[in-house]
Amino acid sequence: MTPLQAPFTQEKIRALRVGDAVEVSGVMFTGRDAVHKYLHEGGSLPPEVNLRNGILYHCGPVVMKDEAGQWKVTAAGPTTSIREEPYQWQIIRDFGVRAVIGKGGMGQRTLDACREHGCVYLHAIGGAAQVLAECVKRVRNVYMMEKFGAPEAIWELEVEAFPAVVTMDAHGGSLHDQVLAASQAALARSASSPR
């Protein structure tokens, strides 16, 4: 298990390889479908949202206000990342993102951007909303809530020991490509020897 403290240096990110288990601590910003499309179309981020050397988390959390008026994340697992494939490369390039966290993996353009700009894709456990919400120690702020609604808003979260696996590294390695190829071969074997 490799501990990772955000913000990251490029060197630290390039040291990671496919299959590494990590635990992330520090600040992360959530951003999902609406945010990606918005940025792709030239929208600008609020000045407080600094993604440089930081983390973009594909997540639409359940967030409640407690009695004291403080936001509290009550469920916060990753959402499917592949939907952001048309946009992700550009956001990595333009905003200097060092780690994208999500689930299900992403495609070639994102993989290329990871290699070119020094970024990794970290796969969190889909559906593990409670384990991951426990890692969120504080909600620092929320942005664009009016425009996008709670699940799609940009939440600034402080996390501790958030577990994930490197499934796309900054060297062109992709666990998703490996598993796809291996499963295709296994299926071809099963098709050639039907029960």
Next chain:
Amino acid sequence: MTALLDSLLELIRRTSAEIPDDVQQAILQSLENEKKGTIAESALKIIERNIALAKQKSQPICQDTGSILFYVDAPIGFDQIHFAETAREAVKLATKKGYLRQNSVDSLTGKNDGTNVGPGSPALHFHQHRNSTIEVRLVLKGGGCENVGAQYSLPDEKLHANRDLAGCRTAILDAVMQAQGKGCGPGILGICIGGDRATGYELSKTQFLRRLEDRNPNPELDRLEQDILSTANELGIGPMGFGGKTTLLGVKICAANRVPASFFVSISYMCWAYRRQGIALNPATGTVQSWLY
């Protein structure tokens, strides 16, 4: 608060926060089967911990609390309109309490009014029966797994899938292949062979009302279910698509008649966070008589 509203609210809370026993057993079994020290094993361990934590905290297992699907079996004379109104009220209340995420978006404007109630949400399926009992089942189905569902029209030339059970098998395994880890596996497949495009998918989802360990009374479908399950688990896709032994936890298949011109195979994929619960209601009072899973 009326007893019916109370009962439905508790049904939603429990469905969102507590995985049914049959699913939990299957997940524990798969954790035992995975090779120790792999990322597949550690993914399943986090899943196991998540299940326990959600129940203990009475919080959603997954933040995507999904499409809200009610299946109601009720006697002749049952007031469906009153039930539907109460169900919508319960959904609003459950959302306020955080059992459900603000999860329903106007498809034209993109607005999310935060209530989870709108055209098509919640979805209510009523079935009349000749018993006096009222049974309400609820499935919460997240979008990640819904997106990897697939419908095949046979014959499919590219897959070499013909209009027979072997063709159905090929199509179903292709769907597993396409899904990889994107649907939050290990998954459960609900499948309908036949029907039209709408009823095929609708019936595929009713398969999620079956218990995981049950067996199909139709021997041919039973064989197909077992075959798909064991074949899929040899593909090495594994939990979350990390590689590993557990790609699927279950396969449930039904068949419906089709018109001669069509042959659909409709496949719904359910994530490991398989949220399904049910209650039998006291017809006189609307209180919960028993839990169905």
